[in-house]
Amino acid sequence: MKTVDGRQWATREDLIEHSGYGETTLKRLWRDRRANGHPGDRAFDGLMHWDMNAWDTWFAKYRERPRDLxxxxxxxxxxEQLPPAGQARVLGVDPARITQYGKTPPPGWPDPVRVEELPTRNREYRTRAQLWAWVDDPISGFGTKGGRPPGPDPKARARAAKVLDARVRLATEALAAMPDLKAGEVAAALAERHGQGVDTWKRIVTQARKQSQQQEAR
Incomplete structure (x- = not known):
């Protein structure tokens, strides 16, 4: 801790000791400062410091954000150790949210208690107790509206559309390769091969069939 003109300035290590949260969590809060209003820093001796009073005031308000759990x-x-689909059911979210958490973890997202290695990916297991503790901690931000303005994020929407197009192509190829199978059976094969739920692939298979029918009708 450094005192300048009567004000205390804390390094990240000081904030870790002061708040009880880990370095990863505090780094994520700093990374998302444009959305969450995190106070700016000031460099002393080549190290980032934050005004302790300003940070405490901000952090208290951050933790008191209204949430819907x-x-x-x-x-x-x-x-009970739950796979991603079970974690999604506990949190009441789409399984895709758990996948996204694996790529960009939110503050405080718990480490898996077990990791199952699959041919194409790793499946992470977490317990209900871990998930309950995470959502109950305001630092998680779960249940808040977030800092982005209302409405779909254009970049996220574009990424989702690109992923969907790729999956529709996979479904179209699978339908052509397995013409005698029902839609549910094709979806089950795709889910086993590429991950995601069978219900998700059923919707994609249905869309692929519609697109193929529309192209044939032209």
Whole structure:
């Protein structure tokens, strides 16, 4: 801790000790400062410092943001180890959210208790107790509206459209390669091969069929 003109300035290590949160969490809060209003820094001796009073005031308000946790499932064995689909059911979110958390973890997202290695990816398991503790901690930001203005994020929408187009192509190829199978069976094969839920692939297979029919009708 450094005192300048009667004000205390804290390094990240000081903030870790002061707040009780880890370095990864505090780095994410700083990374998202444009959205969450994190105070700016000041360099002393080549190190980043933050005004302790300003940071404390901001952090208290950050933790008090209104949140909606009504969709969280509080039932079941706290120690049960859940795959991503089960984690999504506990949190009341789409399984794609858990996938996104794996790529860009939100503050405080718990480490997996077990990792299952699959041919194309790793499947991370977390317990209900971990998930409940995470959503109950305001630092998670779960249940808040976030800092981005209302409406779909154009970049995220473009990325999602690109991913969907790729999956529709996979479904179209699978339908052509397995013409005797029902849509649900094709979806199950795609889910086994590429991940994601069978219901998700059913919707994609349906879309692929519609697009093929529209092209044939032209």
């Amino acid at each position: 009504s969709g969280v499932d509080r039932s079941g064995d706290p120690d």
